[in-house]
Amino acid sequence: MPASPDHLPDLSLAGPYLRAIADCISASGANARTLLSRNGIDPAAIDDAALELPLTSFAHLLRDAIMTTGEPALGLLVGDRLGVTSHGTLGAAILRGTTLREVARLLVDQLDARAPLVGLDVVQSENEFRLLVRDALPRGQMRRALLEAVVVALAKLIEAIAQGTTAIIRIAFDDRTPPYSNFARALLHRPVRWGESFTGLVLPACQIDLPLHGGDPVAFAALIRRAEQELASQAGDRPVSTALHRLLLGRRGGLPSLPAAARLLQLQPRSLHRRLVDEGTTFRVVVEEVRATLAREYLAEPDWTVPEIALALGYADPANFRRALRRWRLNGSRRSIHVG
Numbered sequence: 001m002p003a004s005p006d007h008l009p010d011l012s013l014a015g016p017y018l019r020a021i022a023d024c025i026s027a028s029g030a031n032a033r034t035l036l037s038r039n040g041i042d043p044a045a046i047d048d049a050a051l052e053l054p055l056t057s058f059a060h061l062l063r064d065a066i067m068t069t070g071e072p073a074l075g076l077l078v079g080d081r082l083g084v085t086s087h088g089t090l091g092a093a094i095l096r097g098t099t100l101r102e103v104a105r106l107l108v109d110q111l112d113a114r115a116p117l118v119g120l121d122v123v124q125s126e127n128e129f130r131l132l133v134r135d136a137l138p139r140g141q142m143r144r145a146l147l148e149a150v151v152v153a154l155a156k157l158i159e160a161i162a163q164g165t166t167a168i169i170r171i172a173f174d175d176r177t178p179p180y181s182n183f184a185r186a187l188l189h190r191p192v193r194w195g196e197s198f199t200g201l202v203l204p205a206c207q208i209d210l211p212l213h214g215g216d217p218v219a220f221a222a223l224i225r226r227a228e229q230e231l232a233s234q235a236g237d238r239p240v241s242t243a244l245h246r247l248l249l250g251r252r253g254g255l256p257s258l259p260a261a262a263r264l265l266q267l268q269p270r271s272l273h274r275r276l277v278d279e280g281t282t283f284r285v286v287v288e289e290v291r292a293t294l295a296r297e298y299l300a301e302p303d304w305t306v307p308e309i310a311l312a313l314g315y316a317d318p319a320n321f322r323r324a325l326r327r328w329r330l331n332g333s334r335r336s337i338h339v340g
Contacts, residue, residue, distance in 0.1 A: 016086035017149065018046040020078040021065055028069035035068055036061070059142045059297055066141065073180040075145030076187055079152025084160045086153075089230055093223035095161060098215035100208040103161060104131055106224065107154075118150055120200075128169065129208045131158075132200040140301030144175055147199050148184075154201055155188060163213050169204060172196035240265070240275040241286055248290040255290065255314050258283045292328040 018041070025032040033043040039061040066074050084091040090110055097103035108120045121132045133150055137143040155168060170191040177194040178184070185192050243265055248255055256264065261283070262272040276282055291313045298309040310321035 016082055017078065020081040020086075020149075021061065021074075022046055023081055024071070024074055024077045025065055025069060028071060030068045035064055039064055059300070062142045062145050066145065072178065073148070073183055075148030076152055076180075076184055078145075079149040080156070080187060082149070082153040082156065084157050089223055089227040091157075093220055093227055094157060095214050096216045096220040096223060097161060098212060098217055098220065099210065100129075100158070100162065100203065100212070102220070103212075104129075104208070107131075110227065118146070124205055124208075127205055129203040129205045130198065130200055131203065132198050135199075137297075139175070139303040142297070142301075144178070147173070147175075151199060151201070152188065155190065158201065158203070161212055161214065167204070167207075169202040171201055172198055174199045239279045240267070240272065241279050241281050244272075244276070244283070244286050245290060248287065249294070255287055288324075291324065295325070295328065 018036075022032040022036060022043070025035055036043045036046065040057055041061065062074070066072060071077065084095055087094070090106075093106065094103050097106065104120075104122050108122060111118065111120050118133055118135045118137075121134055123130045123132060131154065133147060133154070135143065135147060137146065151171060151173070155171060158168060168190045170193055171188055173192070173194045174196055175194060181192070181194065244261060247261060247264055258272065259269045262269040265272060267275075273283065276286070294313060295309060298304045298312065304312075306321070307318055310318045313321065313324075315321040315324070
């Protein structure tokens with residue numbers, strides 16, 4: 001049977017992030033076990049690096065944690081608790097990278113597979129090397145907290161492996177300036193700017209090919225192989241519908257067609273269709289489930305207008321989006337829906 005929109009599989013969120021969230025909750029004096037449990041998360045399982053959590057559940061957890069702790073800068077605190085060793089074999093590989101360019105390439109390749117909600121891109125100009133964090137999340141509190149956690153963790157990672165050889169020029173966020181901006185600057189010890197056209201880190205281009213102190217090409221290659229083996233082992237024989245859910249939830253600017261999705265999954269369109277049918281679902285059903293899941297999140301964020309949501313979900317005609325809302329029974333959402 002197809003997965004319920006509220007329980008989509010294969011949204012892999014690294015266990016260390018959940019552990020860091022739990023630690024922040026405890027540090028505030030709140031009961032982390034209670035908060036995790038009421039969000040459907042087994043407190044005993046959060047140290048499992050292979051733990052997976054649906055997007056909806058993770059969004060609810062973040063909102064609940066921010067509300068319970070009264071800490072709007074929770075994302076920054078979560079990222080600050082994450083060290084290189086938090087990332088297991090991948091972290092060990094990063095520590096053995098020979099240059100920052102090599103490490104950046106590894107992160108770009110690995111992050112999409114490990115954390116489908118976010119990804120990394122690299123853009124280089126004459127003077128700057130930008131490590132850009134891209135995402136497919138609705139604007140709002142959940143997106144801000146998650147991206148802050150990722151960016152702070154990346155900054156700590158770069159500082160750990162560079163060991164003073166490379167300075168971060170600035171840290172950028174594409175969101176508006178938060179009320180805790182002074183705290184963010186003090187925590188990061190680097191220039192931080194909001195309202196930029198991107199989110200990520202800016203490094204000096206002249207330094208990204210400098211040798212890193214801990215670089216070891218032999219150990220680096222061996223650890224990459226081990227990290228890839230771990231990832232393949234975790235994936236196992238997951239259904240292709242799981243991979244498709246993951247792919248679609250990570251796309252920005254509309255959902256791909258079946259032929260495009262098949263190519264991204266390195267399958268022939270007929271093979272993708274056949275395997276989905278064998279698993280008791282279809283491409284159209286999976287797209288419908290993903291749209292319903294994303295619609296729930298978008299509607300929960302006041303910064304998104306209904307026409308924007310319709311367009312993001314691939315509805316050229318808002319009336320079709322309105323009919324879909326009725327089909328998904330989302331008219332009882334936290335704000336009234338008026339789609340012309």
